[in-house]
Amino acid sequence: MDGSGNAAFVAFERVQKSYDGETLVVKDLNLSMPKGEFLTMLGPSGSGKTTCLMMLAGFETATHGEIKLDGQSINNIPPHKRGIGMVFQNYALFPHMTVAENLSFPLEVRKISKSDREAKVKRALDMVQMGEFGNRRPAQLSGGQQQRIALARALVFEPELVLMDEPLGALDKQLREHMQFEITRLAHNLGITTVYVTHDQTEALTMSDRVAVFDDGRIQQLAPPDKLYEEPDNSFVAQFIGENNTLLGKVEEISGETCKVRLDSGELIVAKPVNVSEVGERTRVSIRPERVEMNMERLQDGAFTLKAEVLEFIYMGDIYRTRLRVAGHEDFVVKTRNAPDQPRLKPGERIEIGWLPEDCRALDS
Amino acid sequence: MSDQTASGRPESPQSPVAALPGGEVTERDQDGPMLAADGRPLKSSLARALRREKLRALALIAPLLVFIFISFVLPIADMLFRSVQNDIVADTLPRTVVALANDPLEEEGVPSESTFAQFYTDLYIAEEYKEHTRLGSRLNYEMSGISSLFRGTGRAVGRFDTDIYADQFEAADPAFEDPAAWADWMADDDIRAALPLTTDAYDAWAGIAVELDEDNPAEEDPEDIVYTSLYRDLANGAAPPAPFPQVDVSGFESVSIRELFIEEDEDWADPEVWETIRAYSSRYTSGYFLNAADMQTTPEGVELRPENERVYMTLFVRTLWMSLVITFSCILLAYPISFLLATLPARHANLLMILVLLPFWTSLLVRTSAWKVLLQNEGVINDILVWIGIVSDTNRLALINNATGTIIAMTHILLPFMILPLYSVMKTIPPSYMRAARSLGAKDWTAFWRVWFPLSVPGIGAGSILVFIMSIGYYITPEIVGGTRGVFISNRIAYHISTSLNWGLAAALGTILLVVVLALYWVYDRLVGIDNVKLG
Numbered sequence: 011m012d013g014s015g016n017a018a019f020v021a022f023e024r025v026q027k028s029y030d031g032e033t034l035v036v037k038d039l040n041l042s043m044p045k046g047e048f049l050t051m052l053g054p055s056g057s058g059k060t061t062c063l064m065m066l067a068g069f070e071t072a073t074h075g076e077i078k079l080d081g082q083s084i085n086n087i088p089p090h091k092r093g094i095g096m097v098f099q100n101y102a103l104f105p106h107m108t109v110a111e112n113l114s115f116p117l118e119v120r121k122i123s124k125s126d127r128e129a130k131v132k133r134a135l136d137m138v139q140m141g142e143f144g145n146r147r148p149a150q151l152s153g154g155q156q157q158r159i160a161l162a163r164a165l166v167f168e169p170e171l172v173l174m175d176e177p178l179g180a181l182d183k184q185l186r187e188h189m190q191f192e193i194t195r196l197a198h199n200l201g202i203t204t205v206y207v208t209h210d211q212t213e214a215l216t217m218s219d220r221v222a223v224f225d226d227g228r229i230q231q232l233a234p235p236d237k238l239y240e241e242p243d244n245s246f247v248a249q250f251i252g253e254n255n256t257l258l259g260k261v262e263e264i265s266g267e268t269c270k271v272r273l274d275s276g277e278l279i280v281a282k283p284v285n286v287s288e289v290g291e292r293t294r295v296s297i298r299p300e301r302v303e304m305n306m307e308r309l310q311d312g313a314f315t316l317k318a319e320v321l322e323f324i325y326m327g328d329i330y331r332t333r334l335r336v337a338g339h340e341d342f343v344v345k346t347r348n349a350p351d352q353p354r355l356k357p358g359e360r361i362e363i364g365w366l367p368e369d370c371r372a373l374d375s
Numbered sequence: 376m377s378d379q380t381a382s383g384r385p386e387s388p389q390s391p392v393a394a395l396p397g398g399e400v401t402e403r404d405q406d407g408p409m410l411a412a413d414g415r416p417l418k419s420s421l422a423r424a425l426r427r428e429k430l431r432a433l434a435l436i437a438p439l440l441v442f443i444f445i446s447f448v449l450p451i452a453d454m455l456f457r458s459v460q461n462d463i464v465a466d467t468l469p470r471t472v473v474a475l476a477n478d479p480l481e482e483e484g485v486p487s488e489s490t491f492a493q494f495y496t497d498l499y500i501a502e503e504y505k506e507h508t509r510l511g512s513r514l515n516y517e518m519s520g521i522s523s524l525f526r527g528t529g530r531a532v533g534r535f536d537t538d539i540y541a542d543q544f545e546a547a548d549p550a551f552e553d554p555a556a557w558a559d560w561m562a563d564d565d566i567r568a569a570l571p572l573t574t575d576a577y578d579a580w581a582g583i584a585v586e587l588d589e590d591n592p593a594e595e596d597p598e599d600i601v602y603t604s605l606y607r608d609l610a611n612g613a614a615p616p617a618p619f620p621q622v623d624v625s626g627f628e629s630v631s632i633r634e635l636f637i638e639e640d641e642d643w644a645d646p647e648v649w650e651t652i653r654a655y656s657s658r659y660t661s662g663y664f665l666n667a668a669d670m671q672t673t674p675e676g677v678e679l680r681p682e683n684e685r686v687y688m689t690l691f692v693r694t695l696w697m698s699l700v701i702t703f704s705c706i707l708l709a710y711p712i713s714f715l716l717a718t719l720p721a722r723h724a725n726l727l728m729i730l731v732l733l734p735f736w737t738s739l740l741v742r743t744s745a746w747k748v749l750l751q752n753e754g755v756i757n758d759i760l761v762w763i764g765i766v767s768d769t770n771r772l773a774l775i776n777n778a779t780g781t782i783i784a785m786t787h788i789l790l791p792f793m794i795l796p797l798y799s800v801m802k803t804i805p806p807s808y809m810r811a812a813r814s815l816g817a818k819d820w821t822a823f824w825r826v827w828f829p830l831s832v833p834g835i836g837a838g839s840i841l842v843f844i845m846s847i848g849y850y851i852t853p854e855i856v857g858g859t860r861g862v863f864i865s866n867r868i869a870y871h872i873s874t875s876l877n878w879g880l881a882a883a884l885g886t887i888l889l890v891v892v893l894a895l896y897w898v899y900d901r902l903v904g905i906d907n908v909k910l911g
């Protein structure tokens with residue numbers, strides 16, 4: 011599922027962007043999306059997500075490189091001719107027009123006849139279940155309703171590509187979850203290619219076909235959500251997506267699919283080498299809290315184990331969250347399912363922990 | 376808890392009770408209003424609490440409010456009040472006003488002898504107090520020539536041949552020669568009641584003696600007005616009781632005061648003079664307003680002045696029209712500038728802003744005078760146009776001392792007042808609207824015209840109101856560059872305030888201007904809606 015090659019609908023090729031001529035905000039961006047894909051750009055603030063979106067929409071020009079839409083370079087096509095639907099973070103609904111006028115605006119500028127316009131506006135409003143709100147002004151709508159109108163407006167002229175820049179940022183959690191569902195449903199039903207920007211990782215993981223994790227102007231990893239979570243390519247992605255335990259050490263031996271890492275505290279563990287290639291290299295070993303095993307019976311024979319001391323035990327309903335001191339790190343977290351056979355630990359208890367070698371990834375440091 | 380509260384309110388023992396966390400209790404009668412903890416209706420409790428807050432807030436600003444009221448509202452109200460105030464005739468000629476009101480003016484519109492006699496008394500007193508000239512100039516606004524009539528007759532009135540009465544009375548009874556006797560008589564209520572005209576004249580004369588000459592009336596011979604009045608009282612059949620000397624005046628030689636006046640100046644026989652005095656004798660007048668609206672009172676009623684005399688109407692129309700033109704030129708010039716201000720990067724925008732604000736740091740007079748230099752016949756602009764060859768040397772443009780000059784200079788001076796509100800409104804339009812419009816397929820111009828422009832209209836509204844209202848009352852610039860054809864109504868008001876001293880007319884013009892502005896404001900509110908105006 012790499013989406014490269016001729017099938018690419020949207021393609022960034024070696025794109026760079028600088029605003030001030032001194033620093034690159036986007037550094038060497040390569041990305042290709044097949045038609046119909048829902049791709050999310052995820053990354054910390056200032057990592058260049060909006061900039062990428064704006065370059066695609068035509069409001070910023072790439073300093074270097076090419077952006078292609080459906081095989082054609084769009085570097086020199088003005089925004090209004092790109093036919094890209096866009097949902098802005100603050101919705102950007104025109105306050106002086108009613109909802110229906112807002113929706114019919116893109117149709118009017120496309121010189122679509124009045125009757126067609128009305129039909130399309132009605133269809134778009136129904137699509138987002140806002141059929142009765144045509145005569146209201148945006149200011150008379152709630153945040154979620156405005157959001158839906160913005161979505162309907164971006165879709166009403168049937169664009170093949172829709173860009174959304176943190177469209178749910180202003181909504182409360184419940185509404186946000188509802189809208190996440192609604193947006194993905196619409197995007198899939200209509201077969202639209204979507205580029206979605208967020209810095210909420212849950213949103214990214216639940217909605218997308220693929221997620222592009224941005225940092226420092228580069229895509230750190232581009233992968234489907236499950237792969238991103240379970241097989242992070244580097245320590246930034248491992249840290250950024252989900253909760254993560256890291257242990258620092260040095261590679262001692264690499265043999266194919268496994269490697270041995272000597273932790274700074276002296277213990278030896280087995281890990282899966284991801285981006286370490288040489289013996290003696292420093293590494294950051296990453297284990298997901300829910301992949302840490304405290305029940306030794308479940309571990310394979312010969313698995314490496316570590317001694318740990320319980321520092322904190324938090325009951326969270328569905329799970330237990332235990333903070334441990336492991337190999338000199340005090341922020342090692344283990345999550346265990348709340349099951350009848352699961353012991354409730356007390357601070358000060360000493361236990362042993364272990365994991366499967368493939369869950370423990372040796373990454374760059 | 377419930378029992379406790381219920382027992383406190385025996386009239387509704389079963390009222391449901393809700394306890395508030397603070398231990399206070401709110402209850403509601405079965406179907407009565409919500410009650411507060413002390414049993415009063417919640418609504419009135421709330422109103423009381425709010426009122427206390429409001430009063431406290433009011434007390435905080437009270438000193439300022441009083442200051443504004445005294446230094447701002449009162450003077451304006453006083454000034455506006457002058458437009459209908461007309462005390463001077465009633466104050467200066469009180470007796471004449473009463474007499475005129477009862478005088479049928481049978482003899483070709485000229486008052487009767489008795490009215491003239493009252494007028495004689497009035498004018499005599501006014502002359503002593505030197506008030507007849509003020510009255511004359513006031514009435515001169517309504518009828519030219521009255522001023523000199525009053526001045527001239529005022530000088531002569533002391534020399535009227537009424538001294539024959541004094542001589543005849545003194546000859547009839549020597550008691551009249553004694554000022555002290557006069558003082559005694561005039562202290563006697565019965566005598567006063569019997570001789571109303573005499574009493575009135577004597578009191579006025581005594582007042583003059585005390586106030587102006589610092590004399591004791593009991594030591595001075597009464598003036599002719601007193602004897603004239605006495606003659607008229609007695610001729611009317613008055614019978615003053617003793618100790619007033621019994622004098623029979625039927626044999627006295629008499630003079631007609633009416634004739635004396637007409638002899639002095641035949642204009643006193645002009646019915647128009649008396650019509651004017653009568654018309655302006657009430658304490659309130661619509662005269663100033665009629666005048667300000669280019670109307671006049673004629674015997675047939677109120678009518679417009681002849682076309683060539685309609686000064687104020689022309690000025691009002693010109694003021695409104697030119698203010699409109701100035702407002703529109705301000706919009707035209709300010710819009711692009713504000714657009715640049717709002718959209719340029721901060722560094723350039725700040726520079727531009729300084730240029731916009733620069734005029735505020737320069738004196739208004741300097742700026743206006745600079746326009747004189749630029750616009751005059753041999754001025755910079757004409758020179759450049761001639762040099763380029765657009766106009767010939769013999770045919771230089773008349774850019775100053777006319778409406779053009781006023782419009783150019785005022786547009787420049789009022790421009791910042793259009794730019795600032797426009798800018799602050801434009802600044803609040805998020806750039807994402809334009810982007811949204813373009814991403815939806817609108818060309819730059821369409822996006823601007825359909826999205827950006829409508830959102831900036833409230834700024835135009837605010838700026839227009841500001842500029843229009845300021846320009847309608849502008850004075851200094853039209854005065855300097857407007858010549859005669861480019862002056863505004865305010866220049867006329869200023870003229871009446873400081874030169875012709877016709878404050879009543881100035882106040883009437885000002886009131887009309889105020890009403891026009893308020894009416895326009897109302898129309899504007901109706902058409903555009905004042906809610907659609909914002910200053911940012």
Ligand SMILES: Nc1ncnc2c1ncn2[C@@H]1O[C@H](COP(=O)(O)OP(=O)(O)OP(=O)(O)O)[C@@H](O)[C@H]1O
Nearest residue numbers: 029030035053054055056057058059060061062209
């Ligand atoms: N118009 C601009 N001029 C100069 N620098 C800019 C401009 N817009 C963005 N930048 C810079 O480019 C970098 C990337 O900005 P961008 O808006 O793309 O970040 P982002 O990933 O969208 O962040 P966020 O999640 O906070 O929206 C930031 O460092 C920002 O300061």
Ligand SMILES: [Mg+2]
Nearest residue numbers: 059060061175
């Ligand atoms: Mg952004």
